[in-house]
Amino acid sequence: MGEIGISGRLRVAALQAPLTCVASGDLPDVLARCSQEDIDLLVLPECYFGGMPPDRLAAEAVAIAPPYASLLTSLADGPPSTTVVAGFTERSGQGRLHSSAAVVRGGRLVGEISRKVFPREAAFDAGDDLPLHQHGEHAFGIVICYDCNFVEPSRLLALAGARILVCPLNNDLSVDVARRWRERSRSTSIARAVENDCWVITADVAGTAAGREGIGATRVIAPDGQVVAESDAGAASQLVVADIEVSGDxxxxxxxxxxxxxxxxxxxxxxxxxxxxx
Incomplete structure (x- = not known):
């Protein structure tokens, strides 16, 4: 793989994972494909590590605290030129629990942890910052799941210089809610792309289990709103890959x-x- 960020072109990938979403056996294969296909930026779903906790007690059980050793070990075999955005449950240095995303390259944490700022889940505390991240010369921001429904987080990141909005999702919902929200989720992601003149990359969960259904809203959206790549909504494990051209303007x-x-x-x-x- 070549040097990071030498042009406006990036090859990006978003993983659609099963509902359990617990960094299962697909991760080594995904990292191997990133190496084979020269992936620059890989996005994993919200709470990919540990799964979505149903309550505070469950969040405590799977939370990963600084220095995030188990998460980094799991990603250590990733290609050194691939930036991975990995969703997990975090116990922060202040003891708070967050739905968070780490930015990892070469098995090392790069940049600050991004935390969900509008959590709907009782298990999580709200984050209070929207850090900007880099892949080479390319600036990107992270907007986690429900935060995509708000105009402000995406706009603040775009105003700070983000040209890509990375959205780890975990749309594990009751069947009736999932079916009502499937088209809304697609439309919301397109809106965030167009109104901020940014690429949007979403990674979600899919499949069904015990009255639950994953929306499978995994896709890559251009700044003009065109969906350039997307998953099969029912595919419980799929890597969506796209080549994108990122403008500096x-x-x-x-x-x-x-x-x-x-x-x-x-x-x-x-x-x-x-x-x-x-």
């Missing part, structure tokens, strides 16, 4: 609401902020 500067002060003030008032200059 963003159209966000054209979409600055401050260009019209009246509209800007109305927007600020909608969330209780004072008018500009007041």
């Amino acid at each position: 963003s159209m966000l500067a054209r979409w600055d609401v401050r260009r019209n002060p009246a509209v800007f003030d109305r927007w600020r008032q909608s969330w209780g902020a004072p008018e500009a200059g007041s």
